[in-house]
Amino acid sequence: MNEKQKLLSTLPSVDEFLKSEQGLEWVKHYPRRYVLQAIREGINIRRKNIIEGQTVDLSGETMAADIEGMLDTLSSYSLKPLINATGVVIHTNLGRSVLSERALENIRRVSESYSNLEYDIDEGRRGKRYVHVKRILREVTGAEDALVVNNNAAAVLLCLNTFAKGREVILSRGELVEIGGSFRIPDVMTASGAILREVGTTNKTHLYDYERAINEHTALIAKIHRSNFRVTGFTDEVSIEELVQLGKDRNIPVMFDLGSGSLIDMRPYGVHIEPSVQEVVKTGVDFTTFSGDKLLGGPQGGVIVGKKEHIERIQKNPITRAVRIDKLTLAGFEATLSEYIDEEEVIHRIPTLRMLFQKPDEIKKRAKTIAGRLKREIKNAVIQVIADSSRAGGGALPEMDLPTYAVGIQSDTISVNEFEERLRKGNPAIIARIKDDALILDARTIMKKDIEILVKRITEIIL
Numbered sequence: 001m002n003e004k005q006k007l008l009s010t011l012p013s014v015d016e017f018l019k020s021e022q023g024l025e026w027v028k029h030y031p032r033r034y035v036l037q038a039i040r041e042g043i044n045i046r047r048k049n050i051i052e053g054q055t056v057d058l059s060g061e062t063m064a065a066d067i068e069g070m071l072d073t074l075s076s077y078s079l080k081p082l083i084n085a086t087g088v089v090i091h092t093n094l095g096r097s098v099l100s101e102r103a104l105e106n107i108r109r110v111s112e113s114y115s116n117l118e119y120d121i122d123e124g125r126r127g128k129r130y131v132h133v134k135r136i137l138r139e140v141t142g143a144e145d146a147l148v149v150n151n152n153a154a155a156v157l158l159c160l161n162t163f164a165k166g167r168e169v170i171l172s173r174g175e176l177v178e179i180g181g182s183f184r185i186p187d188v189m190t191a192s193g194a195i196l197r198e199v200g201t202t203n204k205t206h207l208y209d210y211e212r213a214i215n216e217h218t219a220l221i222a223k224i225h226r227s228n229f230r231v232t233g234f235t236d237e238v239s240i241e242e243l244v245q246l247g248k249d250r251n252i253p254v255m256f257d258l259g260s261g262s263l264i265d266m267r268p269y270g271v272h273i274e275p276s277v278q279e280v281v282k283t284g285v286d287f288t289t290f291s292g293d294k295l296l297g298g299p300q301g302g303v304i305v306g307k308k309e310h311i312e313r314i315q316k317n318p319i320t321r322a323v324r325i326d327k328l329t330l331a332g333f334e335a336t337l338s339e340y341i342d343e344e345e346v347i348h349r350i351p352t353l354r355m356l357f358q359k360p361d362e363i364k365k366r367a368k369t370i371a372g373r374l375k376r377e378i379k380n381a382v383i384q385v386i387a388d389s390s391r392a393g394g395g396a397l398p399e400m401d402l403p404t405y406a407v408g409i410q411s412d413t414i415s416v417n418e419f420e421e422r423l424r425k426g427n428p429a430i431i432a433r434i435k436d437d438a439l440i441l442d443a444r445t446i447m448k449k450d451i452e453i454l455v456k457r458i459t460e461i462i463l
């Protein structure tokens, strides 16, 4: 027997491993098919390494640790919670808004039983799912009527399709935006069957541009929030008030896609770049659309608020059925909206608002807590609290730097890139930033409940 054959003969069989004490233990905790798969894989890797003449660790302990790692991967869900240390509050890649306690409780409460989703209890017959959030949306936004669908992209598509299919929609060239890879206003317009009638220029659009574009094919005047970009310098745009007046004069409905859409007045928090939904509704605009999971801080959804006759027309569109909201989302939505009844409390109760409006001092305190805990455990790294800035995200307030505090870590034992990768690939994943060769953990989006595990994971990696 040569050296390789000798090594190969020391490898255990799948069956031996399965019947070992360790194997029996695994079968108790993991599905048997995953245990078999992981053991087979653990043995195969070693066999391949031996044949290729690589050095192989054949100790039982290492092999068991490898297999256990594979078992954890195999049996874990694909969609899982993680720690957002980027400071971007409404992070589209990281699930946008974290739900409030009340929303979470209500989702569980409604979905662990049957519900009156489409049942009118008083009348004892079929009802409509849309009624459940109408009253509260009317109350909170001041609009005549409201409808919630799958997301804001669907809300925009529905409005365009309902009112302008085969007809023209007037829109400023300064508002032909792309929001994330797959939502581009001209494409959405085409998909809805509406004909885009561009007016003005990239930087300047005047009221007369709209006036001149109106003809017998005009179905709608639209305004779209630019979301993730700004035009600065020599610019001019027509206000929603002016467009509403024009629409009234010419008897053409006006829509405003607000994108994020805030339900609170942000002025008291020193953030006033855009009007709230309530203010927009007050202008008399025919319908307004916005997301449920951006500044509103609820589950994914698209809200349309506006005049009753318009909402009724949209509700009758067959596409509404295809983009309807599900009961879990409705439960989350109703509970999230109910938080807005108490204007004092809402910014403390909805995580998105809490993270956006928390005072720099509070963030600093949290950063200090994290840094302090890390310093106690770790000696071979430079750990400090630094002033930095974070972003709102979600196309909301794109220009605005929110002053924040972060924990910066520079380790002697591990490169910053490897550090970032190990944090990201561990369990739970921790998503951090790299800046000037230091790993940056922005305390704004790190939740209190995550501090313990965050410190533990970092300590494990650096020590």
Ligand SMILES: *Cc1c(COP(=O)(O)O)cnc(C)c1O
Pocket (backbone or CB within 6 Å): 151, 152, 153, 154, 156, 179, 183, 224, 225, 226, 227, 228, 257, 258, 259, 260, 290, 291, 292, 301, 302, 394, 395
């Ligand atoms: C984000 C955004 C949308 C899309 O909303 P979703 O809820 O992501 O579908 C549409 N319009 C504007 C202006 C936006 O900012």
